[in-house]
Each structure stands twice: as structure tokens, then as C-alpha cells.
Amino acid sequence: MEKGVFVTGSNTGVGKTVIAAAIAASIKAHGLSVGVMKPVASGAKESCGKLISEDAVYLKKIIDSTDDDAIVNPILLKPPIAPTIAASQSGVSINIDKIWRAYEALSNKHDFVVVEGVGGLMVPIDDTHFVADLAHKMDLALIIVSGDYLGTINHTLLTVEYARNRNLRIKGIVINMLKNSDDFVREIEKYSSVPILGTIPFKENVSVEDCVYGDIVEDFRREINVSTIMRKET
Ligand SMILES: Nc1ncnc2c1ncn2[C@@H]1O[C@H](COP(=O)(O)OP(=O)(O)OP(=O)(O)O)[C@@H](O)[C@H]1O
Ligand SMILES: [Mg+2]
Numbered sequence: 703m704e705k706g707v708f709v710t711g712s713n714t715g716v717g718k719t720v721i722a723a724a725i726a727a728s729i730k731a732h733g734l735s736v737g738v739m740k741p742v743a744s745g746a747k748e749s750c751g752k753l754i755s756e757d758a759v760y761l762k763k764i765i766d767s768t769d770d771d772a773i774v775n776p777i778l779l780k781p782p783i784a785p786t787i788a789a790s791q792s793g794v795s796i797n798i799d800k801i802w803r804a805y806e807a808l809s810n811k812h813d814f815v816v817v818e819g820v821g822g823l824m825v826p827i828d829d830t831h832f833v834a835d836l837a838h839k840m841d842l843a844l845i846i847v848s849g850d851y852l853g854t855i856n857h858t859l860l861t862v863e864y865a866r867n868r869n870l871r872i873k874g875i876v877i878n879m880l881k882n883s884d885d886f887v888r889e890i891e892k893y894s895s896v897p898i899l900g901t902i903p904f905k906e907n908v909s910v911e912d913c914v915y916g917d918i919v920e921d922f923r924r925e926i927n928v929s930t931i932m933r934k935e936t
Contacts, residue, residue, distance in 0.1 A: 704934045706737075706815035707873065708837040709845045710865075712857035714821040716849035717878035719757045719910050721902070723764040724922035725845070725931060726816040730765050731919075732928065737812035738767055740775045741801045741836055742820045742827060745782030753778055757818060760910045764919070769811070773804040786826045796828045805840055814932065817842060822857070823864050834868045843871035845899070845931065848890065850881050855889050862894045873931055874899035900925035 709722040730736045743755035758775040777796055779788035789796050808815045823834040837844060844865055848858040858875065865872050874897040877887050881904050891898050902925060907916035
């Protein structure tokens with residue numbers, strides 16, 4: 703069995719957090735102990751005088767995680783921009799070792815860890831690491847979340863190409879927020895040769911910002927066989 707999965711996206715805002723939450727809940731429903739992780743978050747919000755990552759809150763709440771925020775989200779930056787710029791504007795440097803230590807703690811504690819990346823695979827984390835390096839070091843296969851927007855074919859195929867270039871394993875692609883025609887989905891499958899694990903429609907009652915899940919877990923489980931995500935191919 704895999705020890706976790708790394709959820710990346712064709713772009714920022716495509717639904718990585720929503721899909722990662724649905725994966726975590728579906729795997730927990732299999733009876734496994736699940737951890738969630740957002741290694742780096744920018745755009746921290748203030749709640750009761752404390753800085754929080756909305757993504758980490760959303761991921762934790764769906765599985766009732768009691769893990770320490772310091773290991774779920776070891777790097778939290780306030781400016782809502784790329785991590786390296788956010789760090790420089792905040793006058794801090796990103797300590798990548800904190801990420802490795804936090805992942806190790808979660809991995810030792812749980813059967814399965816769902817990690818959400820930041821933006822896409824080539825978002826820089828520090829001078830020498832991109833998001834792809836996090837997945838590589840954690841030795842986790844990717845789920846690529848793609849959205850229904852003009853440019854998604856290009857972004858998704860570029861993501862697949864780069865993942866292959868970095869020898870990252872790809873479990874498959876999840877198309878999120880499908881609105882009308884799914885013609886573009888067939889194009890992505892044809893040119894990438896990566897399985898489309900399923901498509902999730904746009905749902906009015908889903909919101910990371912308001913921490914509401916609607917029927918996302920039911921939709922996900924109807925559409926996607928979570929065993930494919932858990933099973934390690936030999
Ligand atoms: N299937 C869906 N139906 C309706 N709204 C959705 C769906 N999936 C995601 N959203 C909404 O779209 C927005 C972006 O989703 P999400 O935050 O999961 O993206 P992300 O890829 O994690 O973004 P980021 O790069 O900021 O981490 C959020 O407001 C979320 O509530
Ligand atoms: Mg997110």
C-alpha cells in the first residue's frame with residue numbers, strides 16, 4: 703500500500719484542497735488512520751489573534767484531525783503570493799528541514815498521509831527546491847487536479863511532462879469543477895496518456911473559505927475508486 707499521496711494541480715485555485723479533503727475522508731472511511739499536510743501555505747488568515755491556513759483547517763476538519771498545526775502546516779506565510787516572495791516580504795527564510803521533520807512525524811503516526819502542494823509543481827519553495835522536490839523527497843505519487851478553464855489542457859499537459867521529467871509517479875488526473883462540456887477532458891487523456899480518475903462537478907455548496915463540504919465526499923466516492931489511490935503498483 704502507498705504511505706500517502708501528493709495532491710498537486712494544473713494551477714492555483716483548481717480545487718486541490720477540496721479534492722485532497724475528499725481523498726482523506728474517503729481513505730479514513732476505509733478504516734485507516736489518516737494524516738493531512740499542507741507543507742507550505744501563504745495567505746494566512748488571522749483567527750482569534752492566531753494565524754491560520756484555511757487549507758490546513760479545511761483538511762483537518764473533514765477527518766477530525768487532532769494533529770498539531772505545527773506539523774500539519776509547518777510553514778505559514780501571511781502575504782497571499784508565491785512562497786519565496788512571501789517569505790522575503792515577511793523577512794523570514796523558509797526552513798525546508800521543518801517540512802521533512804513534520805512529514806516524518808505524520809508518516810510515522812498514520813497509515814496514510816494526504817499532502818497538498820502549493821500552486822503547481824514548479825512553484826519555488828526556496829532557492830533550491832520546487833514543489834516537485836517535496837513530492838520527490840516524500841516519495842509520494844501525484845494526483846493532478848485540473849479545472850474547467852481556458853488553458854487547462856496546456857497547464858495539465860505541461861504538469862504531466864514536468865512530473866515525468868522529474869521521475870515522479872502519477873496516479874492520475876482528477877477534473878474538478880466541471881461545468882458543461884467535457885470535450886477537453888478527452889483531449890487531456892489522449893495527449894497525456896494519464897488516466898482520468900474521475901470528474902467532479904461544480905457544486906454551489908462547496909467552499910474552502912466557509913469550511914463547508916456539501917456532498918463532495920459522496921460525489922468523490924461515486925466517481926473515484928479510492929483503492930486506486932491507496933494501492934501501490936509494483
Ligand atoms: N467542486 C467544486 N465546486 C464548487 N466550488 C469548488 C469546487 N472545488 C473547489 N471549489 C472552490 O474553488 C476555490 C478553489 O478551490 P481550492 O481552494 O480547493 O483550490 P486550490 O487548488 O487548493 O487553491 P490553492 O492553490 O489556493 O491552494 C475555493 O473557493 C473552493 O471552495
Ligand atoms: Mg489549496
